[in-house]
Amino acid sequence: MLQLFEFIGRNRNFILFALLEVLSFWLLVNNNNYWGVKYFNTANTVNAKALEISNSVREYTNLREVNTSLAEENRRLNELVTTLQQQKPANAPAGYKPDSAFASRFKWVTIAKVILNTTHQTDNYLTIDKGYADGVKEGMGVVSSTGIVGKVKICNEHYSVITSILHSQFMISTKLLRSGDMGTAKWENSNIPSIIQLKDISRYKTIAKGDTAVTSDQNAVFPPGIAVGRIRNFKVAPDQAFYEIDLDLSTDFSKLSYVYLVENKLLDQQQSIQEGILNKRK
Amino acid sequence: MNPNDIVRSVLRWLIYVLLHIFVARHLVLFNYSFCFIYIGAILFLPVEINLTALLAIGFVTGVTIDSFDNTLGLHAIATVLIAYLRPIIIRYQLGQKLTEGRLQLSIRDLGLLAFLSYVILLISIHHIVLFLVEAGSISMLPYTFLKIMCSILFTTVSLLLTQLLSR
Numbered sequence: 001m002l003q004l005f006e007f008i009g010r011n012r013n014f015i016l017f018a019l020l021e022v023l024s025f026w027l028l029v030n031n032n033n034y035w036g037v038k039y040f041n042t043a044n045t046v047n048a049k050a051l052e053i054s055n056s057v058r059e060y061t062n063l064r065e066v067n068t069s070l071a072e073e074n075r076r077l078n079e080l081v082t083t084l085q086q087q088k089p090a091n092a093p094a095g096y097k098p099d100s101a102f103a104s105r106f107k108w109v110t111i112a113k114v115i116l117n118t119t120h121q122t123d124n125y126l127t128i129d130k131g132y133a134d135g136v137k138e139g140m141g142v143v144s145s146t147g148i149v150g151k152v153k154i155c156n157e158h159y160s161v162i163t164s165i166l167h168s169q170f171m172i173s174t175k176l177l178r179s180g181d182m183g184t185a186k187w188e189n190s191n192i193p194s195i196i197q198l199k200d201i202s203r204y205k206t207i208a209k210g211d212t213a214v215t216s217d218q219n220a221v222f223p224p225g226i227a228v229g230r231i232r233n234f235k236v237a238p239d240q241a242f243y244e245i246d247l248d249l250s251t252d253f254s255k256l257s258y259v260y261l262v263e264n265k266l267l268d269q270q271q272s273i274q275e276g277i278l279n280k281r282k
Numbered sequence: 283m284n285p286n287d288i289v290r291s292v293l294r295w296l297i298y299v300l301l302h303i304f305v306a307r308h309l310v311l312f313n314y315s316f317c318f319i320y321i322g323a324i325l326f327l328p329v330e331i332n333l334t335a336l337l338a339i340g341f342v343t344g345v346t347i348d349s350f351d352n353t354l355g356l357h358a359i360a361t362v363l364i365a366y367l368r369p370i371i372i373r374y375q376l377g378q379k380l381t382e383g384r385l386q387l388s389i390r391d392l393g394l395l396a397f398l399s400y401v402i403l404l405i406s407i408h409h410i411v412l413f414l415v416e417a418g419s420i421s422m423l424p425y426t427f428l429k430i431m432c433s434i435l436f437t438t439v440s441l442l443l444t445q446l447l448s449r
Contacts, residue, residue: 013333017366020341021359028355028415047349054304 071111071258074145078260079108082223089217091180105266106223109135112160112259119193119253124164126150128259131158139221141262147227147250148172148215149259166193166253174198174228175216181205182216185228185247193253196229198245203236205243213247220267227251291328298323298444299343303350306440315432319440320347320357321408324365325401326387333369340365353416360412364404375400389445397445402438409433 008015059066086103089096112128130136132155142149142162150164163170166187174185183200198213211231215222229247236243264270302320309317323343327336344358351357372387379385379396389397409430417426 013337013366016334016337017362020337020362024341024344024355024358024362026355028353028359050303051350058308 075108082106107263109261109263114256122168124166126162128160131155136160141221143260144251173216173219174213177212196247198247201243295323314429315436317436322441336365360408364408405437
């Protein structure tokens with residue numbers, strides 16, 4: 001007996017080593033063992049917390065990719081929403097069934113990054129990093145995640161210039177969502193980049209502060225229902241038939257970074273037939 | 283060993299383990315090279331530490347790493363093994379140097395060659411055991427060996443870097 005204890009005493013480190021190895025092997029082979037499931041895994045609170053911290057740091061490095069994929073997802077969803085809306089307009093009578101080509105005329109072509117943006121001139125333009133190569137064409141509508149932005153003016157291979165709606169000549173057919181009254185939005189008060197004016201709404205209509213204005217169905221460039229702004233205040237001069245309305249723009253031009261490009265595939269047809277009637281009248 | 287040394291050793295252990303959990307675990311080069319920088323936590327413990335403590339530390343280190351990879355036992359096997367072999371290899375590889383006086387297991391005290399001969403040997407043992415046990419069979423032997431070689435290189439270089447950066 002004494003010899004046994006002496007042996008253990010002399011070789012205690014080797015015995016400890018062997019025991020630990022056997023224990024480790026046992027843990028590894030029984031990978032469903034109680035200890036493994038209960039304590040030593042990534043569901044353990046301490047471990048999970050540590051991994052969470054590590055992940056939250058890593059998330060920052062992925063933000064760029066996440067942003068791009070979210071923007072792409074938004075483009076896809078926007079296209080779907082527009083198509084669905086056009087297939088079954090909410091205010092249409094029961095018998096109306098739109099032609100499929102008409103219903104899917106708006107195509108959300110691509111996403112672009114704004115690389116230059118002015119807001120404090122009379123006529124403002126933006127530059128984006130997509131051009132012909134990515135399917136951008138002159139005349140396409142440009143929309144941000146929060147609302148309307150402008151219209152493509154010129155493009156080359158990889159860049160395009162966009163006429164911002166903060167432009168003295170830009171007019172958008174707009175409707176008030178609550179009452180359905182249509183008017184024209186135009187940036188006339190050319191110094192505040194967050195406010196746009198809405199005209200041609202009759203003074204005999206009822207409007208209220210906070211009413212939402214969106215692009216109307218009569219828009220050739222923009223799909224209907226894109227946010228333009230909210231009524232900030234309105235007044236009517238005694239000798240005027242129309243309100244003078246100020247809208248708070250829904251697009252914050254100072255923070256604009258990604259924009260979506262929308263193409264109306266039937267724009268040419270619509271324009272040519274409208275020009276046709278002008279020619280006939282002459 | 284005075285208290286100051288103990289604190290430094292504990293801190294060094296903690297830094298290597300945390301470095302592995304938060305950084306090195308995610309580093310995989312070309313799908314072949316893995317970095318097991320936590321080996322430094324065992325390799326750079328003071329020379330005069332007793333073997334029982336060393337084995338216990340090795341086991342705790344292995345289980346800690348395992349619990350983050352959900353491979354309970356795997357790293358523990360390899361780490362306990364190098365903890366057990368460490369004094370033997372120190373005696374054979376660095377025996378002469380150690381007789382000259384009290385040394386720290388660092389690149390500054392040992393010199394590059396002696397340091398590498400000590401580090402690479404233990405890293406190799408660790409990686410061979412780790413990858414073979416992980417593979418669980420010898421059917422993918424060439425692939426496993428390529429992984430072992432690349433990982434030995436990667437771990438050695440990262441340990442050298444941590445040595446050069448530490449005081």
